[in-house]
Amino acid sequence: MAKPLIDHPQLAPSSSSSSSVISSSNINIDNNLSWILNTYFFFQRNGVFSKLPESSIKKGFYFDMIRDFLQVDRIERGRVTCLLTVKPPVFNSYKTLHGGAVAAVAELVAMACAKTIVDADNDLFLGELSISYLSSATVNVVLEVDGSIVRSGRNVTVASVEFRNKETRKVVYTARATFYTMPLANL
Secondary structure, X not given: OOOEOOOOHHHOOOOOOOOXXXXXXXXXXXXXXXXXXXXXXXXXXXXXXXXXXXXXXXXXXXXXXXXXXEEEEEEEOOEEEEEEEOOHHHEOOOOEEOHXXXXXXXXXXXXXXXXXXXXXXXXXXXXXXXXXXXXXXEOOOEEEEEEEEEEEOOOEEEEEEEEEEOOOOOEEEEEEEEEEEOOOOOO
């Protein structure tokens, strides 16, 4: 059995919690207990030690949830615009839009843009996604998510996505996605 990572009376497992102490055999605890405690309590506040509800384990759950907050506004060749309303299920611990949600929306909108340009019988896969988190979006803020094609060739398509606060027009996040065309099998 692995030695507990944190061996401290305040962190001893309670009778109501089955595993509130992290164990690891490759981490050595020296005299820096305060940063270990801070990290442990950060994980605890963010629910790392809780089990996920059964409904959230099904395939596609995350994208289903993201699609609930996304509304298509406009589709043109090489351009897609959607509205994203920031709601609590996609918050992080600071009560702002979670970075993973930003990435999921950016990928979805960029792929939709690419699909307006690339032949329907060509499959695409995401090769690179880069995101700049310039500010944050809080509860009930509506973001205008505007995706456009930067470049599209025979094998590579690049899309850019901007997230703007609809009310203030301030750019909150930017993303750039590179998609590669799947080679067709020669049968």
